[in-house]
Amino acid sequence: MAETGQRFASLIDVPVTPADRTPVPPRRGEVPPERDLLDRARRGEPEAFRVIFDRHAPSVRRFLGDLLRDDTAADEATQETFVRAHTRMRTLREDERLGGWLLGIARMVSMEQLRRWRRDPLPLSEEEPREPDRAPSPEAALLSGEADRLLDGALRLLSSERRAALLMRIDHGLPYEQIAEAMGWNLQKVKNEIHRARLQLRERLSGYVEGGAS
Amino acid sequence: MIGHPTFEELEAAALGDNARPEVVAHAGQCAECAREMAWLRAEAQLVRRRPQPALRPEIWLAIEGRVHAPIPISRARRFRPVLAAAAAVAAAAALAVVVRPPRPVTVRGQGDAAVSDEEAAQADPKTRQALDRAAGDYRSALGVLEQEYATARTRLDSRTQKRWDESFARARSLIDASAQARNDPEERVKLLDGSAVMVRSLRQAIEDSEEVAR
Numbered sequence: 001m002a003e004t005g006q007r008f009a010s011l012i013d014v015p016v017t018p019a020d021r022t023p024v025p026p027r028r029g030e031v032p033p034e035r036d037l038l039d040r041a042r043r044g045e046p047e048a049f050r051v052i053f054d055r056h057a058p059s060v061r062r063f064l065g066d067l068l069r070d071d072t073a074a075d076e077a078t079q080e081t082f083v084r085a086h087t088r089m090r091t092l093r094e095d096e097r098l099g100g101w102l103l104g105i106a107r108m109v110s111m112e113q114l115r116r117w118r119r120d121p122l123p124l125s126e127e128e129p130r131e132p133d134r135a136p137s138p139e140a141a142l143l144s145g146e147a148d149r150l151l152d153g154a155l156r157l158l159s160s161e162r163r164a165a166l167l168m169r170i171d172h173g174l175p176y177e178q179i180a181e182a183m184g185w186n187l188q189k190v191k192n193e194i195h196r197a198r199l200q201l202r203e204r205l206s207g208y209v210e211g212g213a214s
Numbered sequence: 215m216i217g218h219p220t221f222e223e224l225e226a227a228a229l230g231d232n233a234r235p236e237v238v239a240h241a242g243q244c245a246e247c248a249r250e251m252a253w254l255r256a257e258a259q260l261v262r263r264r265p266q267p268a269l270r271p272e273i274w275l276a277i278e279g280r281v282h283a284p285i286p287i288s289r290a291r292r293f294r295p296v297l298a299a300a301a302a303v304a305a306a307a308a309l310a311v312v313v314r315p316p317r318p319v320t321v322r323g324q325g326d327a328a329v330s331d332e333e334a335a336q337a338d339p340k341t342r343q344a345l346d347r348a349a350g351d352y353r354s355a356l357g358v359l360e361q362e363y364a365t366a367r368t369r370l371d372s373r374t375q376k377r378w379d380e381s382f383a384r385a386r387s388l389i390d391a392s393a394q395a396r397n398d399p400e401e402r403v404k405l406l407d408g409s410a411v412m413v414r415s416l417r418q419a420i421e422d423s424e425e426v427a428r
Contacts, residue, residue: 046278046373053277057269065267074267079276086281151260170258173229176222195221201257 034098042089049089053082056099059172060106066167067110067160077113081106096181100174104182107164114160147205154204158197165190166197218247228254272411275381279415338399345402349392352409356385359416385412 040048060081064074084105092101155163165183168174174182180190219227219237227233227241228251241247360382367375392405 046377049281050274050278053274057273058266061267061269061273071267075270075273078269079273079280082277083280086277147260148264151264167261170229171261173231175231198257202253205257205260 038089038092038098041086049086052085052098056102057082059099060102063103063164063167063172064106064110066155066171067107067164068113069156073113077106077109080109084109097174097178099172100168100178100182103168103172103174104184107182110160110164150205151201154201157204158200162193162197162200165193166201169194218244221250224250225254227251229258272408272415275412276415278377278381341399342396345392345399345406348406349389349402349409352389352406352413353386355413356382356389356409356416359413381412381416385409385416388412 037048037051041052057078061074061078064077064081065071068074068077081102085102088105092098155167158166161183165179165185168179168182169176176187176190176194179185179194180187183190185193219234219240223234223237224241224247225231227237241251363378363382367378370378388405388409392402392409395401395405
């Protein structure tokens with residue numbers, strides 16, 4: 001435990017950078033800015049919608065994988081999310097950010113899927129541990145192990161709504177206001193839910209982290 | 215700074231979002247806040263370092279088919295039985311590969327590798343025949359779709375034509391690749407699986423177009 005604690009402690013000193021799937025701000029003159037892209041997509045230009053997909057699909061797919069915990073279902077939900085986004089592109093307000101808006105649609109799609117599963121349950125229940133179909137890099141495999149398994153278990157224990165809010169904040173870097181819009185909650189509820197989710201997470205991870213974090 | 219910063223200020227500092235220097239300075243002197251920041255950083259680091267799930271190219275193809283394909287085609291449904299038959303044959307062939315009994319282990323020199331591959335392919339002619347038949351059926355299904363498309367192609371703009379042409383070419387190349395991988399049944403099953411996804415997506419797009427045209 002001491003050794004793993006030290007590994008974890010080393011993480012604490014690493015500056016937290018936005019995840020690599022977070023849309024990268026475009027360099028001037030090379031990639032069209034998001035507002036311009038949106039305008040073109042609203043006018044029905046297929047290439048603009050494709051660029052939007054390329055920028056945001058990794059994040060949407062990851063989010064849906066975390067909510068549904070089933071690769072096939074997450075792929076289908078990603079497809080459905082972007083089809084709905086295409087249909088509703090005109091309803092996106094000027095001041096709304098595309099990333100949060102897409103995650104809001106994705107969350108709705110995932111809720112519908114979860115409801116279908118509740119009506120017609122899969123042979124393997126959601127609570128049962130399932131191996132995600134992800135291929136970690138050797139470095140990730142080296143570092144992960146116990147902490148990642150604990151994290152996975154802790155995330156699984158959160159309700160899907162609470163998990164969605166927490167991941168929007170710490171995995172996808174959305175501000176609380178955008179999470180409130182995406183979830184259809186008021187700001188206070190967003191803060192409360194994320195706070196409770198964090199407490200649950202810490203409870204599960206504390207035994208692992210204490211040695212390194214203190 | 216007098217007193218402790220708010221949780222949101224600590225969180226912003228921990229996650230690198232608009233960190234205020236006085237908050238960082240306070241955390242440098244206050245063990246309680248430093249510990250809270252360490253937790254926030256560690257949990258974000260753990261969540262964000264998880265591997266990114268793969269984004270399958272078929273997702274975009276299916277989206278594109280659903281949102282950009284207003285092609286009035288009236289007879290698309292007639293290839294359904296062909297596709298269903300192909301799917302059944304492919305499934306049977308895949309099953310044959312999976313449940314095939316293991317071959318007896320023999321000790322050979324390195325020079326026998328090519329002979330070994332050839333023998334392996336010949337050792338299970340039923341599987342090979344089933345895979346040949348599945349590839350043939352997918353080719354037929356694609357042919358029917360291409361006929362449907364050919365009648366509508368002239369009515370499409372050049373950009374849409376290009377997208378559809380590329381999709382058909384991709385589906386054909388997968389089926390061709392599966393025919394070339396004759397000595398590797400597992401690889402053939404994978405390629406045929408990919409062909410099936412492409413053909414189904416094209417079929418779905420054409421059927422959706424048919425609905426739009428009504």
